[in-house]
Amino acid sequence: MNSEFTIAVHSLVYLAYLPDHMASSEMLAENVCTHPARIRKIMSSLRRSGFVKTKEGIRGGYMLNCRPEDTTLAQIYHAVSYGTLKPSWCTGNPEQPCLVSSNIQTVMDGIFHDAEMYLEAYLGNITIESVLKKIKKCP
Amino acid sequence: MNSEFTIAVHSLVYLAYLPDHMASSEMLAENVCTHPARIRKIMSSLRRSGFVKTKEGIRGGYMLNCRPEDTTLAQIYHAVSYGTLKPSWCTGNPEQPCLVSSNIQTVMDGIFHDAEMYLEAYLGNITIESVLKKIKKCP
DNA sequence: TGAAACTGTATCAATTATGATTACAGTAAG
DNA sequence: CTTACTGTAATCATAATTGATACAGTTTCA
Numbered sequence: 001m002n003s004e005f006t007i008a009v010h011s012l013v014y015l016a017y018l019p020d021h022m023a024s025s026e027m028l029a030e031n032v033c034t035h036p037a038r039i040r041k042i043m044s045s046l047r048r049s050g051f052v053k054t055k056e057g058i059r060g061g062y063m064l065n066c067r068p069e070d071t072t073l074a075q076i077y078h079a080v081s082y083g084t085l086k087p088s089w090c091t092g093n094p095e096q097p098c099l100v101s102s103n104i105q106t107v108m109d110g111i112f113h114d115a116e117m118y119l120e121a122y123l124g125n126i127t128i129e130s131v132l133k134k135i136k137k138c139p
Numbered sequence: 140m141n142s143e144f145t146i147a148v149h150s151l152v153y154l155a156y157l158p159d160h161m162a163s164s165e166m167l168a169e170n171v172c173t174h175p176a177r178i179r180k181i182m183s184s185l186r187r188s189g190f191v192k193t194k195e196g197i198r199g200g201y202m203l204n205c206r207p208e209d210t211t212l213a214q215i216y217h218a219v220s221y222g223t224l225k226p227s228w229c230t231g232n233p234e235q236p237c238l239v240s241s242n243i244q245t246v247m248d249g250i251f252h253d254a255e256m257y258l259e260a261y262l263g264n265i266t267i268e269s270v271l272k273k274i275k276k277c278p
Numbered sequence: 279t280g281a282a283a284c285t286g287t288a289t290c291a292a293t294t295a296t297g298a299t300t301a302c303a304g305t306a307a308g
Numbered sequence: 309c310t311t312a313c314t315g316t317a318a319t320c321a322t323a324a325t326t327g328a329t330a331c332a333g334t335t336t337c338a
Contacts, residue, residue: 001140002325003228006247010230014239024284031240032230035327040285057335058283073250088324089142089297091149091171100153101170103277107270108145111212115261122257131246138242141296163313174298179314196306197312227295228326 005081007032007042009073012051012128013135016068024061042080049079068132074124085119086112144220146171146181148212151190151267152274155207163200181219188218207271213263224258225251 010032015021025043029036043062046052053065092104149171154160164175164182171178182201185191192204231243 001224001226003226003230006226006228006230009247010239010243013243014237017239026284031235031237033232033240034230036285037287037328038326041287044286054285055335056283056285056333059336060284060334062285085140087140087142087145087296089145091142091145091173093172096170098153098170099277100149100156100271100274101172103274104149104152106277107273108148110273111265111270115258118261119254119258122254126250131250132239134246134249135239135242138238138245165313175314176299176316177297180316183315193314194306195304195312195314197310198307199305199313201314226325 001081001084004042004045005073005077007034007039008046008051008076008080009128009131011039011043011062012046012064012066012068012071012076013131015052015062015064016128016132017135021064022061028062045080046076049075051076051079066128068129069127071128072124073126073128073131074120074122077120077123083116085116140220140223143181143184144212144216146173146178147185147190147215147219148267148270150178150182150201151185151203151205151207151210151215152270154191154201154203155267155271156274160203161200167201184219185215188214190215190218205267207268208266210267211263212265212267212270213259213261216259216262222255224255 011028014028014031015023023031025036025039028039028043032039043052043054047054047062051064051066051071052062054060054062086109090105090108092101094102094105096102150167153167153170154162162170164178167178167182168175182191182193186193186201190203190205190210191201193199193201225248229244229247231240233241233244235241
């Protein structure tokens with residue numbers, strides 16, 4: 001998994017935190033600690049899945065378009081990082097005569113797929129609002 | 140997550156599959172499709188956690204030292220890849236005045252930690268033997 | 279209308295993570 | 309005492325990730 005999921009969650013939490021629920025890529029980048037272009041790329045994907053609306057032009061930026069109490073990290077993970085639990089490198093080789101070597105890829109694929117579903121089930125219990133609440137409880 | 144978990148599972152499944160439950164790093168490397176030195180590194184770690192025994196010297200190699208029906212992928216994950224669910228790159232900055240930026244790391248750390256526990260709970264339901272059974276069912 | 283302040287997106291560079299390779303010391307069998 | 313193995317570290321190559329730059333397109337507002 002790369003950090004796009006974390007950045008997406010951070011950005012949505014930050015938007016939910018701001019009184020007007022709106023920020024430019026530059027503001028978000030400073031808060032997240034990354035480059036504005038990277039934020040724009042990820043926010044574009046969040047816009048395509050409907051979590052934010054964007055406004056181009058002067059005084060533009062990103063606006064929260066979902067209810068923090070209804071939006072779960074599972075939805076965000078699915079939109080931004082689905083399929084990234086499984087490592088890209090595989091063991092075994094379908095061409096080999098050995099039963100284990102030739103079939104392990106299929107079996108491990110299934111295991112990682114199911115594991116990701118479990119992961120999403122857990123993330124489905126966490127909302128943007130609950131993350132914000134946890135943040136507010138920090139010392 | 141890198142592929143060490145997958146390689147560890149593959150190696151143990153392969154040992155369980157072999158009639159004498161024993162193989163050298165070279166045999167394992169060929170089956171897994173990687174370099175013998177990489178196998179040795181991972182098998183060393185599996186030896187330290189008791190899943191295999193190693194025999195040095197001529198006619199040496201790795202021998203299964205656990206019951207395939209009792210050994211779960213959770214145990215293997217924990218031994219080999221614990222803590223690798225969380226991306227290494229973090230958002231936010233504890234030095235910033237903003238509540239969100241300064242505390243998101245702590246909160247996301249907790250979420251990834253719990254997510255990993257969930258993942259392990261799922262992997263706890265899968266044994267080396269059940270993986271081998273799935274492999275044998277492949278066409 | 280046109281300058282200013284934004285997003286959208288592509289491309290390339292820099293950094294980091296991953297995997298492959300080599301090397302060699304240590305060990306046990308025969 | 310040679311041969312065939314593991315243990316481990318170091319180094320190289322490649323791939324993935326992140327940073328940076330550039331520029332077209334859009335909207336606001338003087």
